[in-house]
Amino acid sequence: MIIDRLYDEVQRKGNVCVGLDTHLDYIPEGIKEKYRDIDEVLFQFNKRIIDKTLDIVSVYKLQIAYYEAYGIRGLMGYKKTLEYIKNKGSLSIGDIKRGDISSTAEMYAKAHFEGDFQADFITLNPYMGFDSITPYLKYIEDGNKGIFVLLRTSNEGAKDIQYLEINGQLKKLYYHVGDRLSEMGSKYLGNCGYSAIGAVVGGTHTDEAKEIRDRYKNMFFLVPGYGHQGGKGKDVSFYLNKGNGGIVNSSRGIITFYKKHFDGEEKFDSYARQGVLAMKEDIESETILY
Numbered sequence: 001m002i003i004d005r006l007y008d009e010v011q012r013k014g015n016v017c018v019g020l021d022t023h024l025d026y027i028p029e030g031i032k033e034k035y036r037d038i039d040e041v042l043f044q045f046n047k048r049i050i051d052k053t054l055d056i057v058s059v060y061k062l063q064i065a066y067y068e069a070y071g072i073r074g075l076m077g078y079k080k081t082l083e084y085i086k087n088k089g090s091l092s093i094g095d096i097k098r099g100d101i102s103s104t105a106e107m108y109a110k111a112h113f114e115g116d117f118q119a120d121f122i123t124l125n126p127y128m129g130f131d132s133i134t135p136y137l138k139y140i141e142d143g144n145k146g147i148f149v150l151l152r153t154s155n156e157g158a159k160d161i162q163y164l165e166i167n168g169q170l171k172k173l174y175y176h177v178g179d180r181l182s183e184m185g186s187k188y189l190g191n192c193g194y195s196a197i198g199a200v201v202g203g204t205h206t207d208e209a210k211e212i213r214d215r216y217k218n219m220f221f222l223v224p225g226y227g228h229q230g231g232k233g234k235d236v237s238f239y240l241n242k243g244n245g246g247i248v249n250s251s252r253g254i255i256t257f258y259k260k261h262f263d264g265e266e267k268f269d270s271y272a273r274q275g276v277l278a279m280k281e282d283i284e285s286e287t288i289l290y
Contacts, residue, residue, distance in 0.1 A: 001143040002120055003220060006091055007192035009058035010244050014280045015236075015287075017093070017222070018053060018272075019251030020046050020081060021063040024070075026256050028265035038070050042077030045268075047084055049255060052269040053276050060085050061093040061222075061249055062119070079116045092119045093222070097150065098132075099125030105135040113139045121146045123200060123222070126177055133184070140188050146196035148222040151178050152212065153202045175215070182216050194220040194245060201239060209238035213245075221246035226253065226279065233282035243287050250279055 027045045035041045067078035085092045098108045112122050126133055126149050139145040152162055152174040162174040185195030198220035201212055221239045226248050239246045257275035258264030264271055
C-alpha cells in the first residue's frame with residue numbers, strides 16, 4: 001500500500017516534506033532568464049531542488065494554487081513536476097484541498113488520481129460533509145493512493161469552525177471529524193499500522209497535539225506550519241510516534257532558504273538541502289525514537 005511506502009520513506013529519510021509552493025518571486029533571476037516559458041521556469045527550479053534533496057526528503061507537496069495562478073502554462077509546470085517526482089522514485093502530495101458534492105468529487109478524484117495531474121496523495125476538505133470524501137475511496141481500496149483530510153489546521157481562523165463544541169458537549173468539531181475519519185480509515189490499514197486516510201494537523205498548536213496523537217493512533221499526519229508559520233521541532237514532535245507516523249511540511253523555509261546568503265541565487269538548490277538538513281536535525285533532536 002502507498003501508506004507503507006510513505007512509512008518506509010520516513011524510516012529511511014526522516015520526516016521532512018518539502019512544499020514546492022513555487023511563486024515566481026521565489027525563483028532566482030538566472031532561472032527566469034534562461035527559460036522563456038513559465039512552465040519550464042517553474043519546473044526547472046523544482047527539479048534542481050528535488051535532485052539536491054531526494055535522498056533526505058520523504059515526500060514532496062505541491063500546492064496547486066501556485067501553479068493555477070499562472071494559467072495553463074503554470075499547470076504544465078505542476079504536471080511536469082509530479083511526473084518527475086514519480087520518475088525519480090519518490091512520492092508526491094497534490095495539495096488541492098477539494099471538498100464538494102459527490103458527483104463533483106468523482107471528477108476531482110479522476111483529475112488528481114489519474115491522468116495529467118496524478119499524485120500519490122491529495123489533500124481534501126471534509127467540512128461540506130463526509131459524502132464529499134467517499135468518491136475517492138475506490139482509489140484508496142486499490143492500495144495505490146492515499147488522502148490527507150483537513151482536521152485541525154494551523155491558521156488562526158481554524159477556531160471559527162473547527163473548535164466549535166458539538167451540541168454543547170466538551171467535544172470540539174475537529175474531534176467529531178477525526179473520529180469519523182478514524183472509523184473510515186480502519187478499512188485501509190497498511191502493514192505499518194497506519195491508514196491510507198490520514199489527517200492534516202497544524203504544527204503551530206501544541207496544547208492538543210499529544211491528545212490528538214493518542215486519540216488517533218492509526219492515523220498518519222501531515223503537519224504544516226513549520227518554519228515561517230512559527231512551528232518548531234519541539235512543537236511538531238508531539239504528532240510523531242517513535243519518529244514516524246507523520247510528515248512535517250516546510251515550503252518557503254526550504255525553497256527560499258538561499259535568500260539568506262549572498263551567493264544564494266547560484267546555489268539555491270544546495271541551500272535548499274542545507275535547509276532540509278537543519279530542519280531534520282531540529283525535529284529529530286526533539287523526537288523520542290523508542
